[in-house]
Amino acid sequence: MRENRPQKGFGAPPKNKDLPEQILKRFDAQDLPYAYCPVGWLNLVIELDAKLNELAPHYKIRQIKEKFAGLRYYVDVPLYRDGTTRTQAHDLITKYEEMSYRICDICGDEGKEVSLTGWMATRCEAHDTKEKAEN
Ligand SMILES: [Zn+2]
Helix, strand or coil: CCCCCCCCCCCCCCCHHHCCHHHHCCCCHHHHHHECCCHHHHHHHHHHHHHHHHHCCCCEEEEEEEECCEEEEEEECCCCCCCCHHHHHHHHHHHHHHHHHHECCCCCCECEEEEECCEEEEECHHHHHHHHHHC
């Protein structure tokens, strides 16, 4: 799961506890090890969850992670009578996953995709420089 994480430089990655309770409770117990969100994207994930909650109050989260510099947010959306809720939910998730490519995963400022010695991340100018200097 951590193949794209730096081996050193920023210290320990954030833990599950960084995700607020209303998001953690959407995971089944066995899926909790797959709850990982970089601190810079917490607000993004909190906003996405709030919008999904309006759309599909009983949706479940299977996994949250960072992959190839972008947010991945995997869910199960119950089948609602209108038949379009799932599509709307997945469109919303796609939109937020795309937004993550413009938000620094450390501080939440405006960022862009950068290559950091063998792995990709979305970083602002300040954190791009810091990581490269330490390697
Ligand atoms: Zn930053």
